[in-house]
Amino acid sequence: MLRLIALVLCCLLAQAGQARAELPFGPGEKITYEISWTFIRAGTATLEIMPEAVVEGPPEGRKALHVRALAKSTPFIDTFYKVRDSIESWVDPGVTRAYLYKKDQSEGDYVRNYVIRFDPGGSVAYRYSKGALKNAVIIPQGCFDPLSMLYAFRTKPLSVGYAFTSPVTDGEKAVTGKARVLRREKITTPAGEFDTFLVEPEVKDIGGVFRKSPDATLHVWITADARRIPVRVQSKVIVGHFTMEMTGYEPPQKRP
Secondary structure (H helix, E strand, O other): OHHHHHHHHHHOOOOOOOOHHHOOOOOOOEEEEEEEEOOEEEEEEEEEEOOOEEOOOOOOOOEEEEEEEEEEEOHHHHOOOOEEEEEEEEEOOOOOOEEEEEEEEEEOOEEEEEEEEEOOOOOEEEEEEOOEEEEEEEOOOOOEOOOHHHHHHOOOOOOOOOEEEEEEEOOOOEEEEEEEEEEEEEEEEOOEEEEEEEEEEOOOOOOOOOOOOOOOEEEEEEEOOOOOOEEEEEEEEOOEEEEEEEEEEEOOOOOO
C-alpha cells in the first residue's frame, strides 16, 4: 500500500527555491487519509512533519526537515494481506535537496527495509540494506527521494498548464520526473470541500504495477491556496482503482 503512496509521491515533481520562512508547511503539520481499493476501504495513511531534527551523519550536525509517512491496512484487510509501512525523509531546511531516506515496508509476506544516504556534495546517492551498501547512483544537484519530492512540489506556485521537472532517486536509479497541471476543480473529500488544481504526473518511469499497466493513469488534487495540500490521489492500474482521500488536517505549530 505504501508502495503505491511512494510511487505517487515520486511523481509529484517540481524544483524548490524558496527560503524556509516562506514554506507553506512546517513541524507539527499532519495530514490523514483513507485509502480505498475499488469500492473496499483498504487502509489509512498519514503524512507528518516531525519536530526539527539534526540528520544522522556524516557529516554531523546538519539541521533538517524530518518528514514521515505511515500506512496500515484495515482489520478486515489484515486477515489476508496485512500492511504496516513506514517511510521517513530528512531534507535540507530550505527544501532544495534530500539528505537521508528510510523505508520499512511490510506487506503480506513481502518485507523490505533500506536506507538511502545522499552524499554531502549532492552528487551520489548510496543505498544500504541491513547495514550493507547495495548500490550507488550518480545524481544531479538538487535531487530528492520519493517522499521529500512531495514537499518540494508544495513550495511551488501552481497555475493551469504549468509543467514541472525535477530529479528524483530511489537509490537504484535517478530519473527526471515530470508533471503538469491540467485544470482547476472543486472537489469534496471526507475533510470537506476544496478548490484544487488537478495534477497529472508522468508514469512512464514508475515501476511496479504501473509498469505492468499499459493504460495506467495517476491524478493528484492539490489545494489552490498557499498551503498546497494533497487532498486526493487516484490511480487506475491493472489490478483496479486506488483512491486516497484526506480525512483530516492539523496545521504546523506556530513558532515562538
